[in-house]
Amino acid sequence: MRRLLLSENSEFGKKFRYAQIFIIACFLILAGRLVQLQVVYGSEYRALSNHNFLQKRRIDAPRGLIYDKQGTVLAKNIVAFNVYITPLFFKERSFQFLIRLLDLPQSDIDFIKHRIMMADGRKRTYSLLAIRDIPKEWAMILESNKNYLRGLDIVPQEKRFYPQGALASHLMGFVSEVNREDLDNFKEYKYLALDWRGKTGLEWKYEKQMRGERGYVWRILDARGRRVHDPKSRRWMPKPWRKDPVPGLNLHLTIDAHIQRAVEQAMSVYNSGAAVVMEVKTGKILAYTSKPSFDPNELSGKLSTTRAHEIYANPLKPMLDKVSQGTYFPGSTYKVIPAIAAVEEQLIQHEEYHLCKGWYEYGRNSSFRCTHSHGLMNIHSAVVSSCNVFFFMLSERVGMDRMARYARLFGFGTPTGFNLNHEKGGFIPTKQWYAQKFMEGFRIGHTLNSAIGQGNVKATVLQTAMVYGAIANRGKLVQPQIIEKMTDYQGNLVRGFSPIIKREMGFKPETYDFIINALSGVVNEPTGTAYKSRINGLSVAGKTGTAQVRKINRDVLNKEEAKWSHLDHAWFAGFAPVHDSEIVVVVLIEHVGVFASKAAVPVTMNIIRKYYEIMGNRKR
Amino acid sequence: MLEPQGRFRLRIDWTLLLLLVAITGLGLLNLYSASYNVKNPMFTQQIYWIFIGFSVFLITATIDYRVYNKVAYFIYALGILTLILVLVTGLIKHGSRRWLIIGTMRLQPSELFKIAIILALGHFVDASPPKTEQGRTLQELIIPSLLAGFPFLLIMIQPDLGTGMLILLIFFSIMFLLRLRIRSLLTLLSSIIVLTPLIWTFVLQEYQKNRILVFLDPASDPSGHGWHYRQSIFAIGSGQWSGKGFLSGTQSKFHFLPAQWSDFPFSVWAEEWGLIGSLLLMGLYIWLILLSISLAKSARDRFASVICLGVGAMFFWHVVINIGMVMGLLPIVGVTLPLFSHGGSSMLTFMIGAGLLMSVSSRRYAFE
Numbered sequence: 001m002r003r004l005l006l007s008e009n010s011e012f013g014k015k016f017r018y019a020q021i022f023i024i025a026c027f028l029i030l031a032g033r034l035v036q037l038q039v040v041y042g043s044e045y046r047a048l049s050n051h052n053f054l055q056k057r058r059i060d061a062p063r064g065l066i067y068d069k070q071g072t073v074l075a076k077n078i079v080a081f082n083v084y085i086t087p088l089f090f091k092e093r094s095f096q097f098l099i100r101l102l103d104l105p106q107s108d109i110d111f112i113k114h115r116i117m118m119a120d121g122r123k124r125t126y127s128l129l130a131i132r133d134i135p136k137e138w139a140m141i142l143e144s145n146k147n148y149l150r151g152l153d154i155v156p157q158e159k160r161f162y163p164q165g166a167l168a169s170h171l172m173g174f175v176s177e178v179n180r181e182d183l184d185n186f187k188e189y190k191y192l193a194l195d196w197r198g199k200t201g202l203e204w205k206y207e208k209q210m211r212g213e214r215g216y217v218w219r220i221l222d223a224r225g226r227r228v229h230d231p232k233s234r235r236w237m238p239k240p241w242r243k244d245p246v247p248g249l250n251l252h253l254t255i256d257a258h259i260q261r262a263v264e265q266a267m268s269v270y271n272s273g274a275a276v277v278m279e280v281k282t283g284k285i286l287a288y289t290s291k292p293s294f295d296p297n298e299l300s301g302k303l304s305t306t307r308a309h310e311i312y313a314n315p316l317k318p319m320l321d322k323v324s325q326g327t328y329f330p331g332s333t334y335k336v337i338p339a340i341a342a343v344e345e346q347l348i349q350h351e352e353y354h355l356c357k358g359w360y361e362y363g364r365n366s367s368f369r370c371t372h373s374h375g376l377m378n379i380h381s382a383v384v385s386s387c388n389v390f391f392f393m394l395s396e397r398v399g400m401d402r403m404a405r406y407a408r409l410f411g412f413g414t415p416t417g418f419n420l421n422h423e424k425g426g427f428i429p430t431k432q433w434y435a436q437k438f439m440e441g442f443r444i445g446h447t448l449n450s451a452i453g454q455g456n457v458k459a460t461v462l463q464t465a466m467v468y469g470a471i472a473n474r475g476k477l478v479q480p481q482i483i484e485k486m487t488d489y490q491g492n493l494v495r496g497f498s499p500i501i502k503r504e505m506g507f508k509p510e511t512y513d514f515i516i517n518a519l520s521g522v523v524n525e526p527t528g529t530a531y532k533s534r535i536n537g538l539s540v541a542g543k544t545g546t547a548q549v550r551k552i553n554r555d556v557l558n559k560e561e562a563k564w565s566h567l568d569h570a571w572f573a574g575f576a577p578v579h580d581s582e583i584v585v586v587v588l589i590e591h592v593g594v595f596a597s598k599a600a601v602p603v604t605m606n607i608i609r610k611y612y613e614i615m616g617n618r619k620r
Numbered sequence: 621m622l623e624p625q626g627r628f629r630l631r632i633d634w635t636l637l638l639l640l641v642a643i644t645g646l647g648l649l650n651l652y653s654a655s656y657n658v659k660n661p662m663f664t665q666q667i668y669w670i671f672i673g674f675s676v677f678l679i680t681a682t683i684d685y686r687v688y689n690k691v692a693y694f695i696y697a698l699g700i701l702t703l704i705l706v707l708v709t710g711l712i713k714h715g716s717r718r719w720l721i722i723g724t725m726r727l728q729p730s731e732l733f734k735i736a737i738i739l740a741l742g743h744f745v746d747a748s749p750p751k752t753e754q755g756r757t758l759q760e761l762i763i764p765s766l767l768a769g770f771p772f773l774l775i776m777i778q779p780d781l782g783t784g785m786l787i788l789l790i791f792f793s794i795m796f797l798l799r800l801r802i803r804s805l806l807t808l809l810s811s812i813i814v815l816t817p818l819i820w821t822f823v824l825q826e827y828q829k830n831r832i833l834v835f836l837d838p839a840s841d842p843s844g845h846g847w848h849y850r851q852s853i854f855a856i857g858s859g860q861w862s863g864k865g866f867l868s869g870t871q872s873k874f875h876f877l878p879a880q881w882s883d884f885p886f887s888v889w890a891e892e893w894g895l896i897g898s899l900l901l902m903g904l905y906i907w908l909i910l911l912s913i914s915l916a917k918s919a920r921d922r923f924a925s926v927i928c929l930g931v932g933a934m935f936f937w938h939v940v941i942n943i944g945m946v947m948g949l950l951p952i953v954g955v956t957l958p959l960f961s962h963g964g965s966s967m968l969t970f971m972i973g974a975g976l977l978m979s980v981s982s983r984r985y986a987f988e
Contacts, residue, residue: 012797012798012799012916012917012925012929015796015797016797016913016914016916016917019797019913019929019932020910020913023906023909023910023913023936024906026936026940027902027905027906027940029949030902030940030943030944030947030949031899031902033944033947033948033949034856034890034895034898034899034902034947035895037853037856037857037947038856038857038859038860038861038890038894038895038898039860039861039895041857042857042858042859042860042861043860044857045853045854045856045857045858046857046858046860048854048857048858049854049855049857049858049870049871049876049891050858050870052851052854052870052871052874052876053870053874053876220874221874222874222875222876223851223874223875223876228874230657233873236868236870
């Protein structure tokens with residue numbers, strides 16, 4: 001046995017070796033490529049292949065709810081159907097089908113086109129919001145045609161809903177979708193596109209607490225964009241594959257929806273103004289209204305530009321919170337400050353009488369007028385019938401700076417700490433301020449004007465409520481409070497709020513007796529400025545006020561507006577009952593042009609009567 | 621009667637047999653994973669095909685290869701007739717007429733024709749040795765060129781770019797290894813250069829041209845043809861060193877790979893078994909191909925050498941083109957991975973090819 005000679009194979013000669021070399025060379029190239037793909041760039045390709053099928057979908061946390069004192073829901077979340085598209089799978093055919101299926105406005109079609117065009121690279125695999133808040137019938141149509149709409153998802157998402165409509169709208173505020181500026185300006189909130197953000201009111205003040213904590217879930221999508229439901233496929237998901245969202249905290253307000261509605265009802269006669277009802281002893285706000293109001297549902301939803309312009313251009317400023325953001329001359333309601341200062345410091349005797357001839361003589365200027373000639377006045381009757389002349393005299397005795405000190409003691413001039421809607425502090429001028437501000441410096445005339453709440457004195461409705469509350473409370477200054485408690489989504493108490501006593505005035509008891517008695521006289525004595533509007537059997541004390549409106553911006557306003565825009569504001573600040581008071585009510589009505597007694601007082605009386613009615617019914 | 625000349629001592633080439641078992645085994649394992657969540661009896665089908673394949677292999681190996689030498693042109697003629705039959709009555713799928721229905725099976729005669737061309741070229745080389753010492757002249761290459769050119773045209777009419785190209789590649793591989801005159805060699809080389817643009821303009825369909833264009837610039841079509849490339853490369857690359865594990869390849873499980881059982885099984889394999897598994901598989905192929913070269917070298921006659929070279933070339937080009945294509949080195953053409961891809965025609969072709977190798981290998985030694 002021996003090997004055969006390979007005589008015939010001489011034809012191929014050395015070429016076998018060439019073939020072997022060629023084969024090995026080719027395989028080396030393949031192996032090199034393999035190493036390049038799997039080792040050199042392996043981790044990148046691993047990431048890319050994971051990105052192929054893994055999609056992290058956020059789960060937005062439900063926003064905390066807002067309740068009134070009685071548990072009535074003031075703000076909640078309802079389901080809205082939003083349409084999402086994944087550009088990689090949402091091809092022209094699906095798009096055309098969608099357009100044929102629904103009667104979409106051109107703006108929505110353009111927006112979808114824009115989103116598809118802007119999505120490139122990795123973004124093509126993202127699920128992008130295409131149409132927000134479609135009607136339920138549309139959602140059902142889309143759902144039943146899902147097989148022809150590849151790359152389109154209908155996602156039920158929450159949106160804010162205010163079941164009470166415009167009730168306490170300035171207090172509630174509204175929410176809107178975050179925009180590019182919000183993302184930049186509020187980095188610490190870690191907003192993502194499509195998030196809701198409280199814009200004003202409590203929605204913004206308690207944004208952090210009400211937002212909750214976002215969760216997420218990983219999803220597996222196959223190459224055709226279909227979701228893989230097989231639970232076994234979880235092994236490919238990162239761990240943890242799901243994080244549940246934590247719902248935001250619920251706010252329980254001190255507001256009483258019944259009283260709030262009664263207040264808004266009482267105010268409904270007038271177009272523009274503000275009213276607040278506060279518990280004297282605790283500072284809890286029971287009602288808080290500013291007119292004109294707005295519908296937070298409208299502002300939180302799809303607001304058209306023309307409608308937005310209409311709202312913001314309204315000269316009655318519906319977006320302004322006139323309770324804590326608007327500042328006004330307090331007018332005669334301010335007279336309690338010089339009165340208390342003079343009595344407390346014994347600068348005047350109760351028996352001291354002065355004659356009111358209808359005007360006050362001071363230097364060459366005789367423009368310091370009274371409403372009419374009051375005749376002989378003492379400090380009590382001057383408050384009751386709101387005699388300016390008496391207060392001009394008194395203010396010279398008290399002096400500008402002492403008046404300012406008492407005003408500040410009561411909380412005028414600084415924000416109350418309520419801190420809602422950029423709360424304003426108003427302004428209390430001093431001699432020094434006039435010296436710096438005016439070329440001619442401080443003059444006694446400034447003091448006279450300040451005493452009747454004009455000149456440069458500015459206050460908010462909320463401040464006035466706090467001050468009258470402190471009077472009714474015999475010197476205990478309580479900070480207005482709106483939140484009763486915060487609870488988590490299971491109803492557990494997270495934080496309670498107890499009344500904050502800002503200050504104990506510590507005046508003599510006689511001072512409180514005098515001022516409460518005088519304010520009671522305003523309503524209950526026949527010469528009182530609120531006497532005509534009193535309601536028999538209703539124990540109320542308070543002070544009227546008329547705030548002159550500076551005739552500014554007249555050129556901006558058209559003639560129609562100019563007619564009312566320079567009309568005076570009417571005030572009434574009162575509390576009930578006169579002794580051991582429960583509530584303080586402040587009403588401001590803008591541009592009524594009649595004396596306060598004819599506008600603000602009846603509204604206040606109405607509110608107080610309604611309050612007792614509601615409380616009485618509840619006891620029964 | 622076809623009577624072998626002389627007596628041979630039959631020896632089973634265990635290396636070759638074990639390589640075949642290993643590759644088909646790994647291929648079956650891979651198909652199990654690739655078709656894991658697909659409602660298609662591909663896996664059981666493939667078991668049948670492997671069974672039939674090994675039977676055909678044994679039959680082919682048992683018959684003395686010199687018998688094939690004698691019937692080579694007959695088989696070739698039969699092949700050509702079948703190709704014409706396909707063009708007339710074949711089944712159209714994906715826009716090309718490639719399939720013949722035999723009972724319940726679908727066969728792709730163009731695949732099997734590769735064996736016929738190898739046998740025909742072997743017979744030609746064996747029957748007409750070079751006339752001079754310097755090697756074969758151009759005239760001596762006319763007949764083999766016609767032998768390869770005619771079926772090539774028939775296959776391109778179907779059209780089946782992959783198989784047509786492989787016929788040419790097998791033809792050129794064998795021709796280059798013959799003793800040729802320098803002039804013939806140069807003419808052969810230049811004919812490839814001339815053929816390329818001709819094939820581009822007259823033979824290639826628009827979609828085939830697109831694939832090649834996309835290959836040259838994958839970014840030009842990231843969601844269409846380029847998509848297949850990217851997904852295949854993601855699959856292979858994401859396998860990293862040791863792979864994602866059996867049944868854990870996400871690219872295949874979530875259908876990011878196109879035709880993952882027939883044309884892209886290597887991507888599935890590389891994703892699940894990583895560099896280690898991929899090199900192992902490639903090693904098995906190199907071994908098999910080099911084995912066929914050494915068989916050609918040690919074969920007793922020119923016919924045996926040519927069929928070993930031809931079968932080796934067939935394996936080689938299939939492997940290189942398929943793996944090169946799934947790794948993004950070559951344009952995507954329908955070329956299967958030998959014994960690894962799902963599909964009966966491919967399995968039969970390579971099993972017959974391997975049977976020819978075994979037939980030659982078993983008859984290298986003889987008593988005097």
